[in-house]
Amino acid sequence: MSSLDAVTAWVANYRKAWESNDPHDIADLFAEDAAYFTEPFADPWLGRDKIVENWLKVRDAPDSTTFEWHPMLVTEDLAIIEATTKYPDKTYSNLWVLRLDILGQARQFTEWWMQHPSS
Template sequence: MSQTQEWLDGYVRAWRSKDAADVRAIFTDDAEYLFQPDDPEPALGIDAIVEMWAEQERSEPRFAFHVLIEDERLGIVKGTVDYPGFDSYSNLWEVWFAADGRAKRFVEWYMKRSAPPAA
């Protein structure tokens, strides 16, 4: 299994559990979490990331992700996230790795997906 896939599996586990230990397992203590490439207010440091991840979702998200490309320092992930009854997104993620395999920098690139046509 690739480093990025292992990290992605941990990300999904942390997203579902909202457990601080699961979040800490995938991000370094000094990690940066950017919600967009030019995010003026990223979550800086593990405590801010844990706090942000503890927030409740609007609905139970459904998601599908796969690793596009990777090397030892960067993984690129593509996927979709659907919040039933709310919004759907297409995602591209940059996962910048520390030597221990945790993310030291995470950048989301996302676009809101159009609603399916009415039947």
Template sequence: MIDRAAVQGWLDAYVRAWETYDPALIGALFTEDAAYYADPFDRGTRGRDAIVARWLAHRDAPGTYRAAYAPVAVDGETAVATGFSRYFGADGTTPRATYGNAFVLRFAPDGRCAEYREWFMEAPAGGG
């Protein structure tokens, strides 16, 4: 069973891993046999090593994004979280896009994510 504080810690670690693209930080988020779905139509990526490789193959430029997420519901091993991802131009300040995010996360007893599902929607132009 996981609690809100543990989910928030995982989400904060997720953002740190995204900011650094450190393979060890990315890998520490997921179980060995985790399933990762970046959108509802994604066929999924299976296994921690494959998830790390996927992240590293699709990097965002450093300093061009910021994100904050928080849990909204926790039930047993499953959590739902929401938040926003904001992208900026190369200067790191010119707004480029804002996405609202929702995550359904299933955790293993050790606090690592065993199943990750994400939904995102881009804010209308001038929004966010």
């Protein structure tokens, strides 16, 4: 599997977990000792169990968003992804920094998100 294929699969699985909020779908995305940064300078959620626990505290309702993405950079262990997330009343630009392990699970994930000004 190419690096781009691995990133594409991971993002598809992330979106599946985002929609399902199923703890198993969420857990499958992350290595056991992963770090999830919800903002670049925030304290990370450390470890798969903590990631699942915290994800479920801030989850979105299924079918409440649309999501479009494209890779900006993909190497063997690093991907930078640009995306747009639309809610009914707001839109966000996202920049994700994703580091995958050899199994295709995130060992580090950092979100940069910016809300679009209201029109």
